[in-house]
Amino acid sequence: MANPFSARSLFSGLVILLCTVNSAAAATLLPDDEVAALREIGETLGKSGWDFSADPCGVEGGWGDNKDINKTMDAVTCGNFTDADNNTVPHVISIILKSQSLPGILPPQLIRLPHLQIFDVTRNYLNGTIPKEWGSTNLRNMYFSTWKPIDWSNPQGDGKHIHPLEIVIVEINQLNGTLPPDLGNLSQLLVL
Numbered sequence: 001m002a003n004p005f006s007a008r009s010l011f012s013g014l015v016i017l018l019c020t021v022n023s024a025a026a027a028t029l030l031p032d033d034e035v036a037a038l039r040e041i042g043e044t045l046g047k048s049g050w051d052f053s054a055d056p057c058g059v060e061g062g063w064g065d066n067k068d069i070n071k072t073m074d075a076v077t078c079g080n081f082t083d084a085d086n087n088t089v090p091h092v093i094s095i096i097l098k099s100q101s102l103p104g105i106l107p108p109q110l111i112r113l114p115h116l117q118i119f120d121v122t123r124n125y126l127n128g129t130i131p132k133e134w135g136s137t138n139l140r141n142m143y144f145s146t147w148k149p150i151d152w153s154n155p156q157g158d159g160k161h162i163h164p165l166e167i168v169i170v171e172i173n174q175l176n177g178t179l180p181p182d183l184g185n186l187s188q189l190l191v192l
Helices: 004-027 032-045 108-112 132-136 181-185
Strands: 074-082 088-097 118-120 141-143 149-151 167-169 174-176
Touching: 032 088, 032 108, 108 132
Parallel strands: 088 118, 118 141, 141 167, 149 174
Antiparallel strands: 074 088
């Protein structure tokens, strides 16, 4: 005699599996606002090669190998966070673009990546001023060295700087302007 629960159990299990897979796939995609921010950041920096048809939290599409943050030269790294509805949502936590010959300016759009902690653009050709918007970010580590002048003065005079910063590396720069006095207020700064 056939077990009437076998077909029903199999069907129920398949439905649950499909719902789980669809839910997990949706949860692994970077939010649209962060994808848009990455697009603008790439344009501002002069970065090419990012494929926005691929998930920026994956390694496909030119997003780089994000497995070992200490060895990578070109990667966007994501971390998973839990939202108010107890869903797991990925967010950008680091952008590393070393030795890319980037010709742009430092991107004010970093403010649109609320979980970004590491921004490393060492050995590029960036110029301009430190964006005032960076004063409202959660950046902890900032690395940049460039062959072009970077202006540290704050023309808006708003006195905002990135207070959670722990590491700031500005080697091989042609710094212009005076260093902001607020650098002395970075209570968590370990390396300058």
